[in-house]
Amino acid sequence: MLPSRQTIRAALFAVILPASLAPGAAAAPAPDSLAGDPGLGPSTAAPWNPPSPVPGSEPWEAALRVPGKIVSLPFEALGAATEATLEYVESSNLLPRVEALLALRATVGLDVRPAGLGDRTGFGGEAQYNPRWFRALVADVSGSTAGYNRERVRLSRSFASVEYESDWRPRELFFGEGLGSSKRSVSAYASQVELARLGLEYTPGGAPASRWPRLQARAWAGPRDVVLRRGRDPRKPSITESFPSTSAAELDTHVEHFVYGVRAALDTRRGSPHWTNGWRISGQAERYDKSLDWLALRSGDAPERPFTRYVAEGEAGISFLRDPRTVRLALRVVDSELGAGSGLFLVPDLARLGGREGLSGFEPGRFQALDSAVGKLTYLFPLGRYVELDTHAEAGGVYSRLRDARVSSLKNSYGVQLRIRSLTTLLGFVGVDWCDEGARVNFSLGGIE
Amino acid sequence: MTPALLAGLAGFAALGFAAAPVAPEAAVDPKPGEGAEAQAAPVPRPRDVSYYRDGFEQTVRPLTRACDLPTLIRRLSGNPREAANVDASDQVRLPSTWWQPRVGFRVVTADDMLRGPGPGTGPAPGKWRVAKAKTRGVSAGFQIKDAQGTRFAIKFDVPKYPELTTGAEVVATYLYWAAGYNVPDNVIVTFRREDLEIAPDAKYDDPLKGNIPMSEEFLDKVLAKAARNPDGSYRAVASRFLRGKPLGEFEYSGRRKDDPEDLIAHQHRRELRGLWTINSWIHHDDCSARNTLDMWVLDGGRSFVRHYLIDFNGTLGAASIDKHSDRSGTEYLLDYGVAARSLATLGLVPYRWEAAVDPELPSIGFIESRRFDPKGWRPFLPNPAFDERTLRDIRWGARIVAGFKEELIRAAVKQARYSDPRAEDYLVRVLLERRDKIVHRWLGATAPTAARTDP
Structure with a gap:
């Protein structure tokens, strides 16, 4: 039989009481508390003190702490180290300096920030130049430790824009097509995409980001050139080794399309630090047509296969209680229709799931096919003033024809994210997503919603 | 990185604290020749507690404390370590350089209280010479010398919440003094831009250029961040510089070992442990080491360290440049207990603060009494002295709180000079109701308190 809590208390008390009578702490005789009180003003007399210093810990406490101190040395x-860093940050006035430097951005027009190149791209940065003397021009360069880089130049005025983009992605993953592909058949490929486009954008009232609800309509057209290269990931076999038949015709072959499309979106979401109520819906149709010789970026090495891609997205959320607990449901469907002909349709043009594109527990690009469908149910709740937890479950699949989608075929993924927030915005998260193939840890600084 | 993100990160790095205080850079006490013994006393070394380091330390400390074997043994055995500086009647041994018995122990009138912290007159009439600007922290402010050469720190409200911070600072100053603590002399002042002139040697610390001379343009920028009265004048708190030599903050644990009069680890001092109860009443949730100050003073013929509480812009309904968040007083910055409960219940059980009602008075901010929990009140950061508090410490503080009559509370609140009469009435009512809750919870229904003598 275990001793009762009272018994334990009594035993401990018996042991501790003699030890806890620290010499000096109560050694002096007890005078009347207010004796010698000079009045309401602060005393100038020498303060009462015990004969010897009273330390924070009594000897027996200090002794008991020794093993713990040794164990916790790391x-x-x-x-x-953290404290030293924080002291340095404070004493060197680092944050105000960074803040002041960032304030200079508006005058200089140069901005440096983390890059948004996607999953598995390593640590990256982006430099953007938006000259004060020519605000219509925005140029940015991004790069990452995994060798990814992207350059963009955009010239915009009112509702019209012209842009050029070059995107080098050296370590993209390919596991084969369809839901039946095996994790063990992983391979890497590189892709180089170059595009130029003329865009038109309509946002009622020239909507600033704070306008609500937000309605946006866009249309664009321009040439795009893609070339598939051997994968540059030293830890993954190249697509040329794992899928020689798929890559043989496509490798190092420039394929050019003339791309045009439209997109319309309506967003009624609102709330902070995460959006709490509302919905968003968007529809996009994009045609990858035969290239126009007079508008081509390059002369393609092989005939292209025209196709049309439709993307429909919707998300809705509701919240309850003051520190919002939020339930969200999101759906995304991609449907591609291949045109007639025998031209090339490249791997980078496949719809993908895995990583941030849906089914986060799977590797990025784990499932690829012409079409995809994915749904996500999220429940967000606070853990404290500056921390909240995002719990979510996803189900989705990729298909050669969307009508082949079956509930029984869906892949599932689950995840949690610990999100750091200020009172008004989300600052970053660290999370883990898992599925029947394993788990993935992910994190982000900013750019969460 | 977006500005919002950076601002958020900066705020989070600062652990969401209110602005760093304007350090009262007092000169050495000018009164010479009060005795050779005093002159010879060794001056403790000034120090500077890092706000960030302290924030980190106090955030991590609950974890280490939860794993601390002696603490666990004391808890299980029901044998907490009592304060080390109390006598047989459980009162603070006197004399003390930390605290003086006032309300709860002696008769303190409203006049006593209003005269207590200092003359309460603010700067002398005439031009104010701006000597130094406050560039760190989030709130605006500068230091001036009045026409008689007396130095003051001038602190403002933000335009969004006129009267909020200044009001809280002044009210709390008087309440803390009456509670027995050493505080600076803070009063509400009104001035116009033309009352200011820049001292020839005035400088400010520019984050990029370093210490550079102050310009009229810079002063205008500082004032642009401040709330203005309808007639265009500025309302501010004038905080008279403390006499003596500033030695930096005191910490709520350990000792200042180079001070021969500081022999008791601070977490075992009754005045600091019992401060929890008073802070819960005044809702001083930013009671970290950074809002304290040790001064080396020459007084009564001897030199010694006097310990001050300063910077009350995180008291009552104010949180420096903002009002208190609805949840302030109910959880720490990072509260592991609250997080564990939320995790276990998936956040489905509402927090107590979620039912609190905001008075919607800009000059009051957020403080209320209906949902105030005198047992569960928590400051923004865990405080080592508060963590050691025992029932006896709490009751000691409750005795002080119980001694505040309505007359005294109203006199303190009046010093805020709220332009909205509803603000004064609301704050007095909330303080009375919070007082009564504290008294009822910690002293019991039969306690002889001012609560029962109020009309």
């Missing part, structure tokens, strides 16, 4: 070291 944490102590980590804590000391």
Whole structure:
């Protein structure tokens, strides 16, 4: 039989009481509390003190802490390093300096920030130049430790814009087509995309981001050139080794399309720090047509296969209680229709799932096919003033024809994210997503919603 | 990185604190020749507690405390370590350089209280010479010398919440003094732009250019961040510089070992442990080491360290440049207990603060009494002295709170000079109701308190 809590207390008390009578703490005789009180003003007399210093811990407490101190040495070291860093940040006035430098951006027009190149791209940065003397021009360059890079130049005025983009992605993953592809058949490929486009955008009232609800309509047209290259990931076999038949015709072959499309979106979401109520819906149709010789970026090496891609997205959420607990449901469907002909349809043009594109527990690009459908149910709730938890479940699949989609064929993924928030915005998250193939840890600084 | 994100990160790095205080850079006490012994006393070394480091330390400390064997043993055995500086009647041993018995122990009139922290007159009439600007922290402010050469720190409200911070600072100053603590002399002042002139040697710390001379343009920029009265004048708190030599903050744990009079680890001082109860009443949730100050003073013929509480812009309904969040007082910056409960219930059980009603008075901010929990009140950051508090410490503080009569509370609130009469009435009512809750919870229904003598 276990001793009762009272018994334990009594035993501990008996042991501790004698030890806890620290010498000096109560050694002096007890005078009347207010004796010698000079009045309401602060005293100038020497303060009462025990004969010897009263330490924070009594000897028996200090002794009991020794093993714990030894065990926690690595944490102590980590804590000391963190404290030293924080002291440096504060004493060097670092944050105000960074803030002041960022304030200069508006005048200089140069901005440096983390890059948004996607999953598995390593640590990246982006430099953007938007000259003060020519605000219509925006140029940016992004690069990452995994060798990804992207350059963009955009010239815009009112509702019209012209842009050019070059995107090098050296370590994209390909596992084969369809839901039946195996995780073990992983391979890597590189792609180089170059595009130029003329865009038109309509937002009622020239909507600033704070306008509600937000309605946006866009149309664009321009040439696009894609070339598939051997994968540059040293830890993954190249697509040329794992899928020689798929890649043989496509490798190092420039394929050019004339692309035009439209997109309309309506967004009624609102709330902070995460959006709490409302919905968004968008529809996009994009035609990858035969290239126009007079408008081509390059003369394609092989005939292209025209296709049309439709993307429909919708998401809705509701919240309850003051610190919002939010339930969200999101759906995304991609439907591609291949045109007639025998031209090339490249791997980078396949619809993808895995990573941030849906089914986050799977590797990015884990499932690829012409069409895809994915749904996500999210429940967000607060853990405290500056922390909230995002729990979510996803189900989705890729198909050669969307009508082949079956509930029984869907792949599932689950995840949680610990999100750091200020009172008005989300700052970053660290999370884990898992599926029947394993788990993936992910994190982000900014750019969450 | 977006500005919003950076601002958020900066705020989070600062752990969401209110602005760093304007350090009262007092000169050495000018009164010479009060005794050779005093002159010879060794001056403790000034120090500067890092706000960030302290924030990190106090955020991590609950985890280490939860794993601390002696703490666990004390808890299980029901044998907490009592304060080390109390006598047989459980009162603070006197004399003390930390605290002086006032309300709850002696008769303190409203006049006593209003004269207590200092003359309460603010700067002398005439031009104010701006000597230094406050560039760190989020709130605007500068230091001036009045026409008689007396130095003051001038602090403002933000335009969104006129009278909020200044009002809270002044009310809390008087309440803390009456509660027995050493505080600076803070009063509400009104001035116009033309009352200011820049001292020839005035400088400010520019984040990029370093210490550079102050210009009229810069002063205008500082004032642009401040709330103005309808007639265009500025309302501010004038905080008279404390006499003596500033030695930096005191910490709520450990000792200042180079001070021969500081022999008791601070977390075992009754005045600091019991401060929890008073802070819960005044809703001073930013009671970290950074809002304290040790001064080396020459007084009564001897030199010694006097310990001050300063910077009350995180008291009552104010949180420096903002009002208190609805949840302030109910959870720490990072509260592991609250997080664990939320995790276990998937956040489906409402927090107590979620039913609190905001008075919607800009000059009051957010403070209320209906949902105030005198047992569960928590500051923004865990405080080592508060963590050691025992029932006896809490009751000691409750005795002080119980001694505040309505007359005293109203006199303190009046010093805020709220332009909206509803603000004064609301704040007095909330303080009375919070007082009564504290008294009822910690002293019981039969306690002889001012609560029962109020009309």
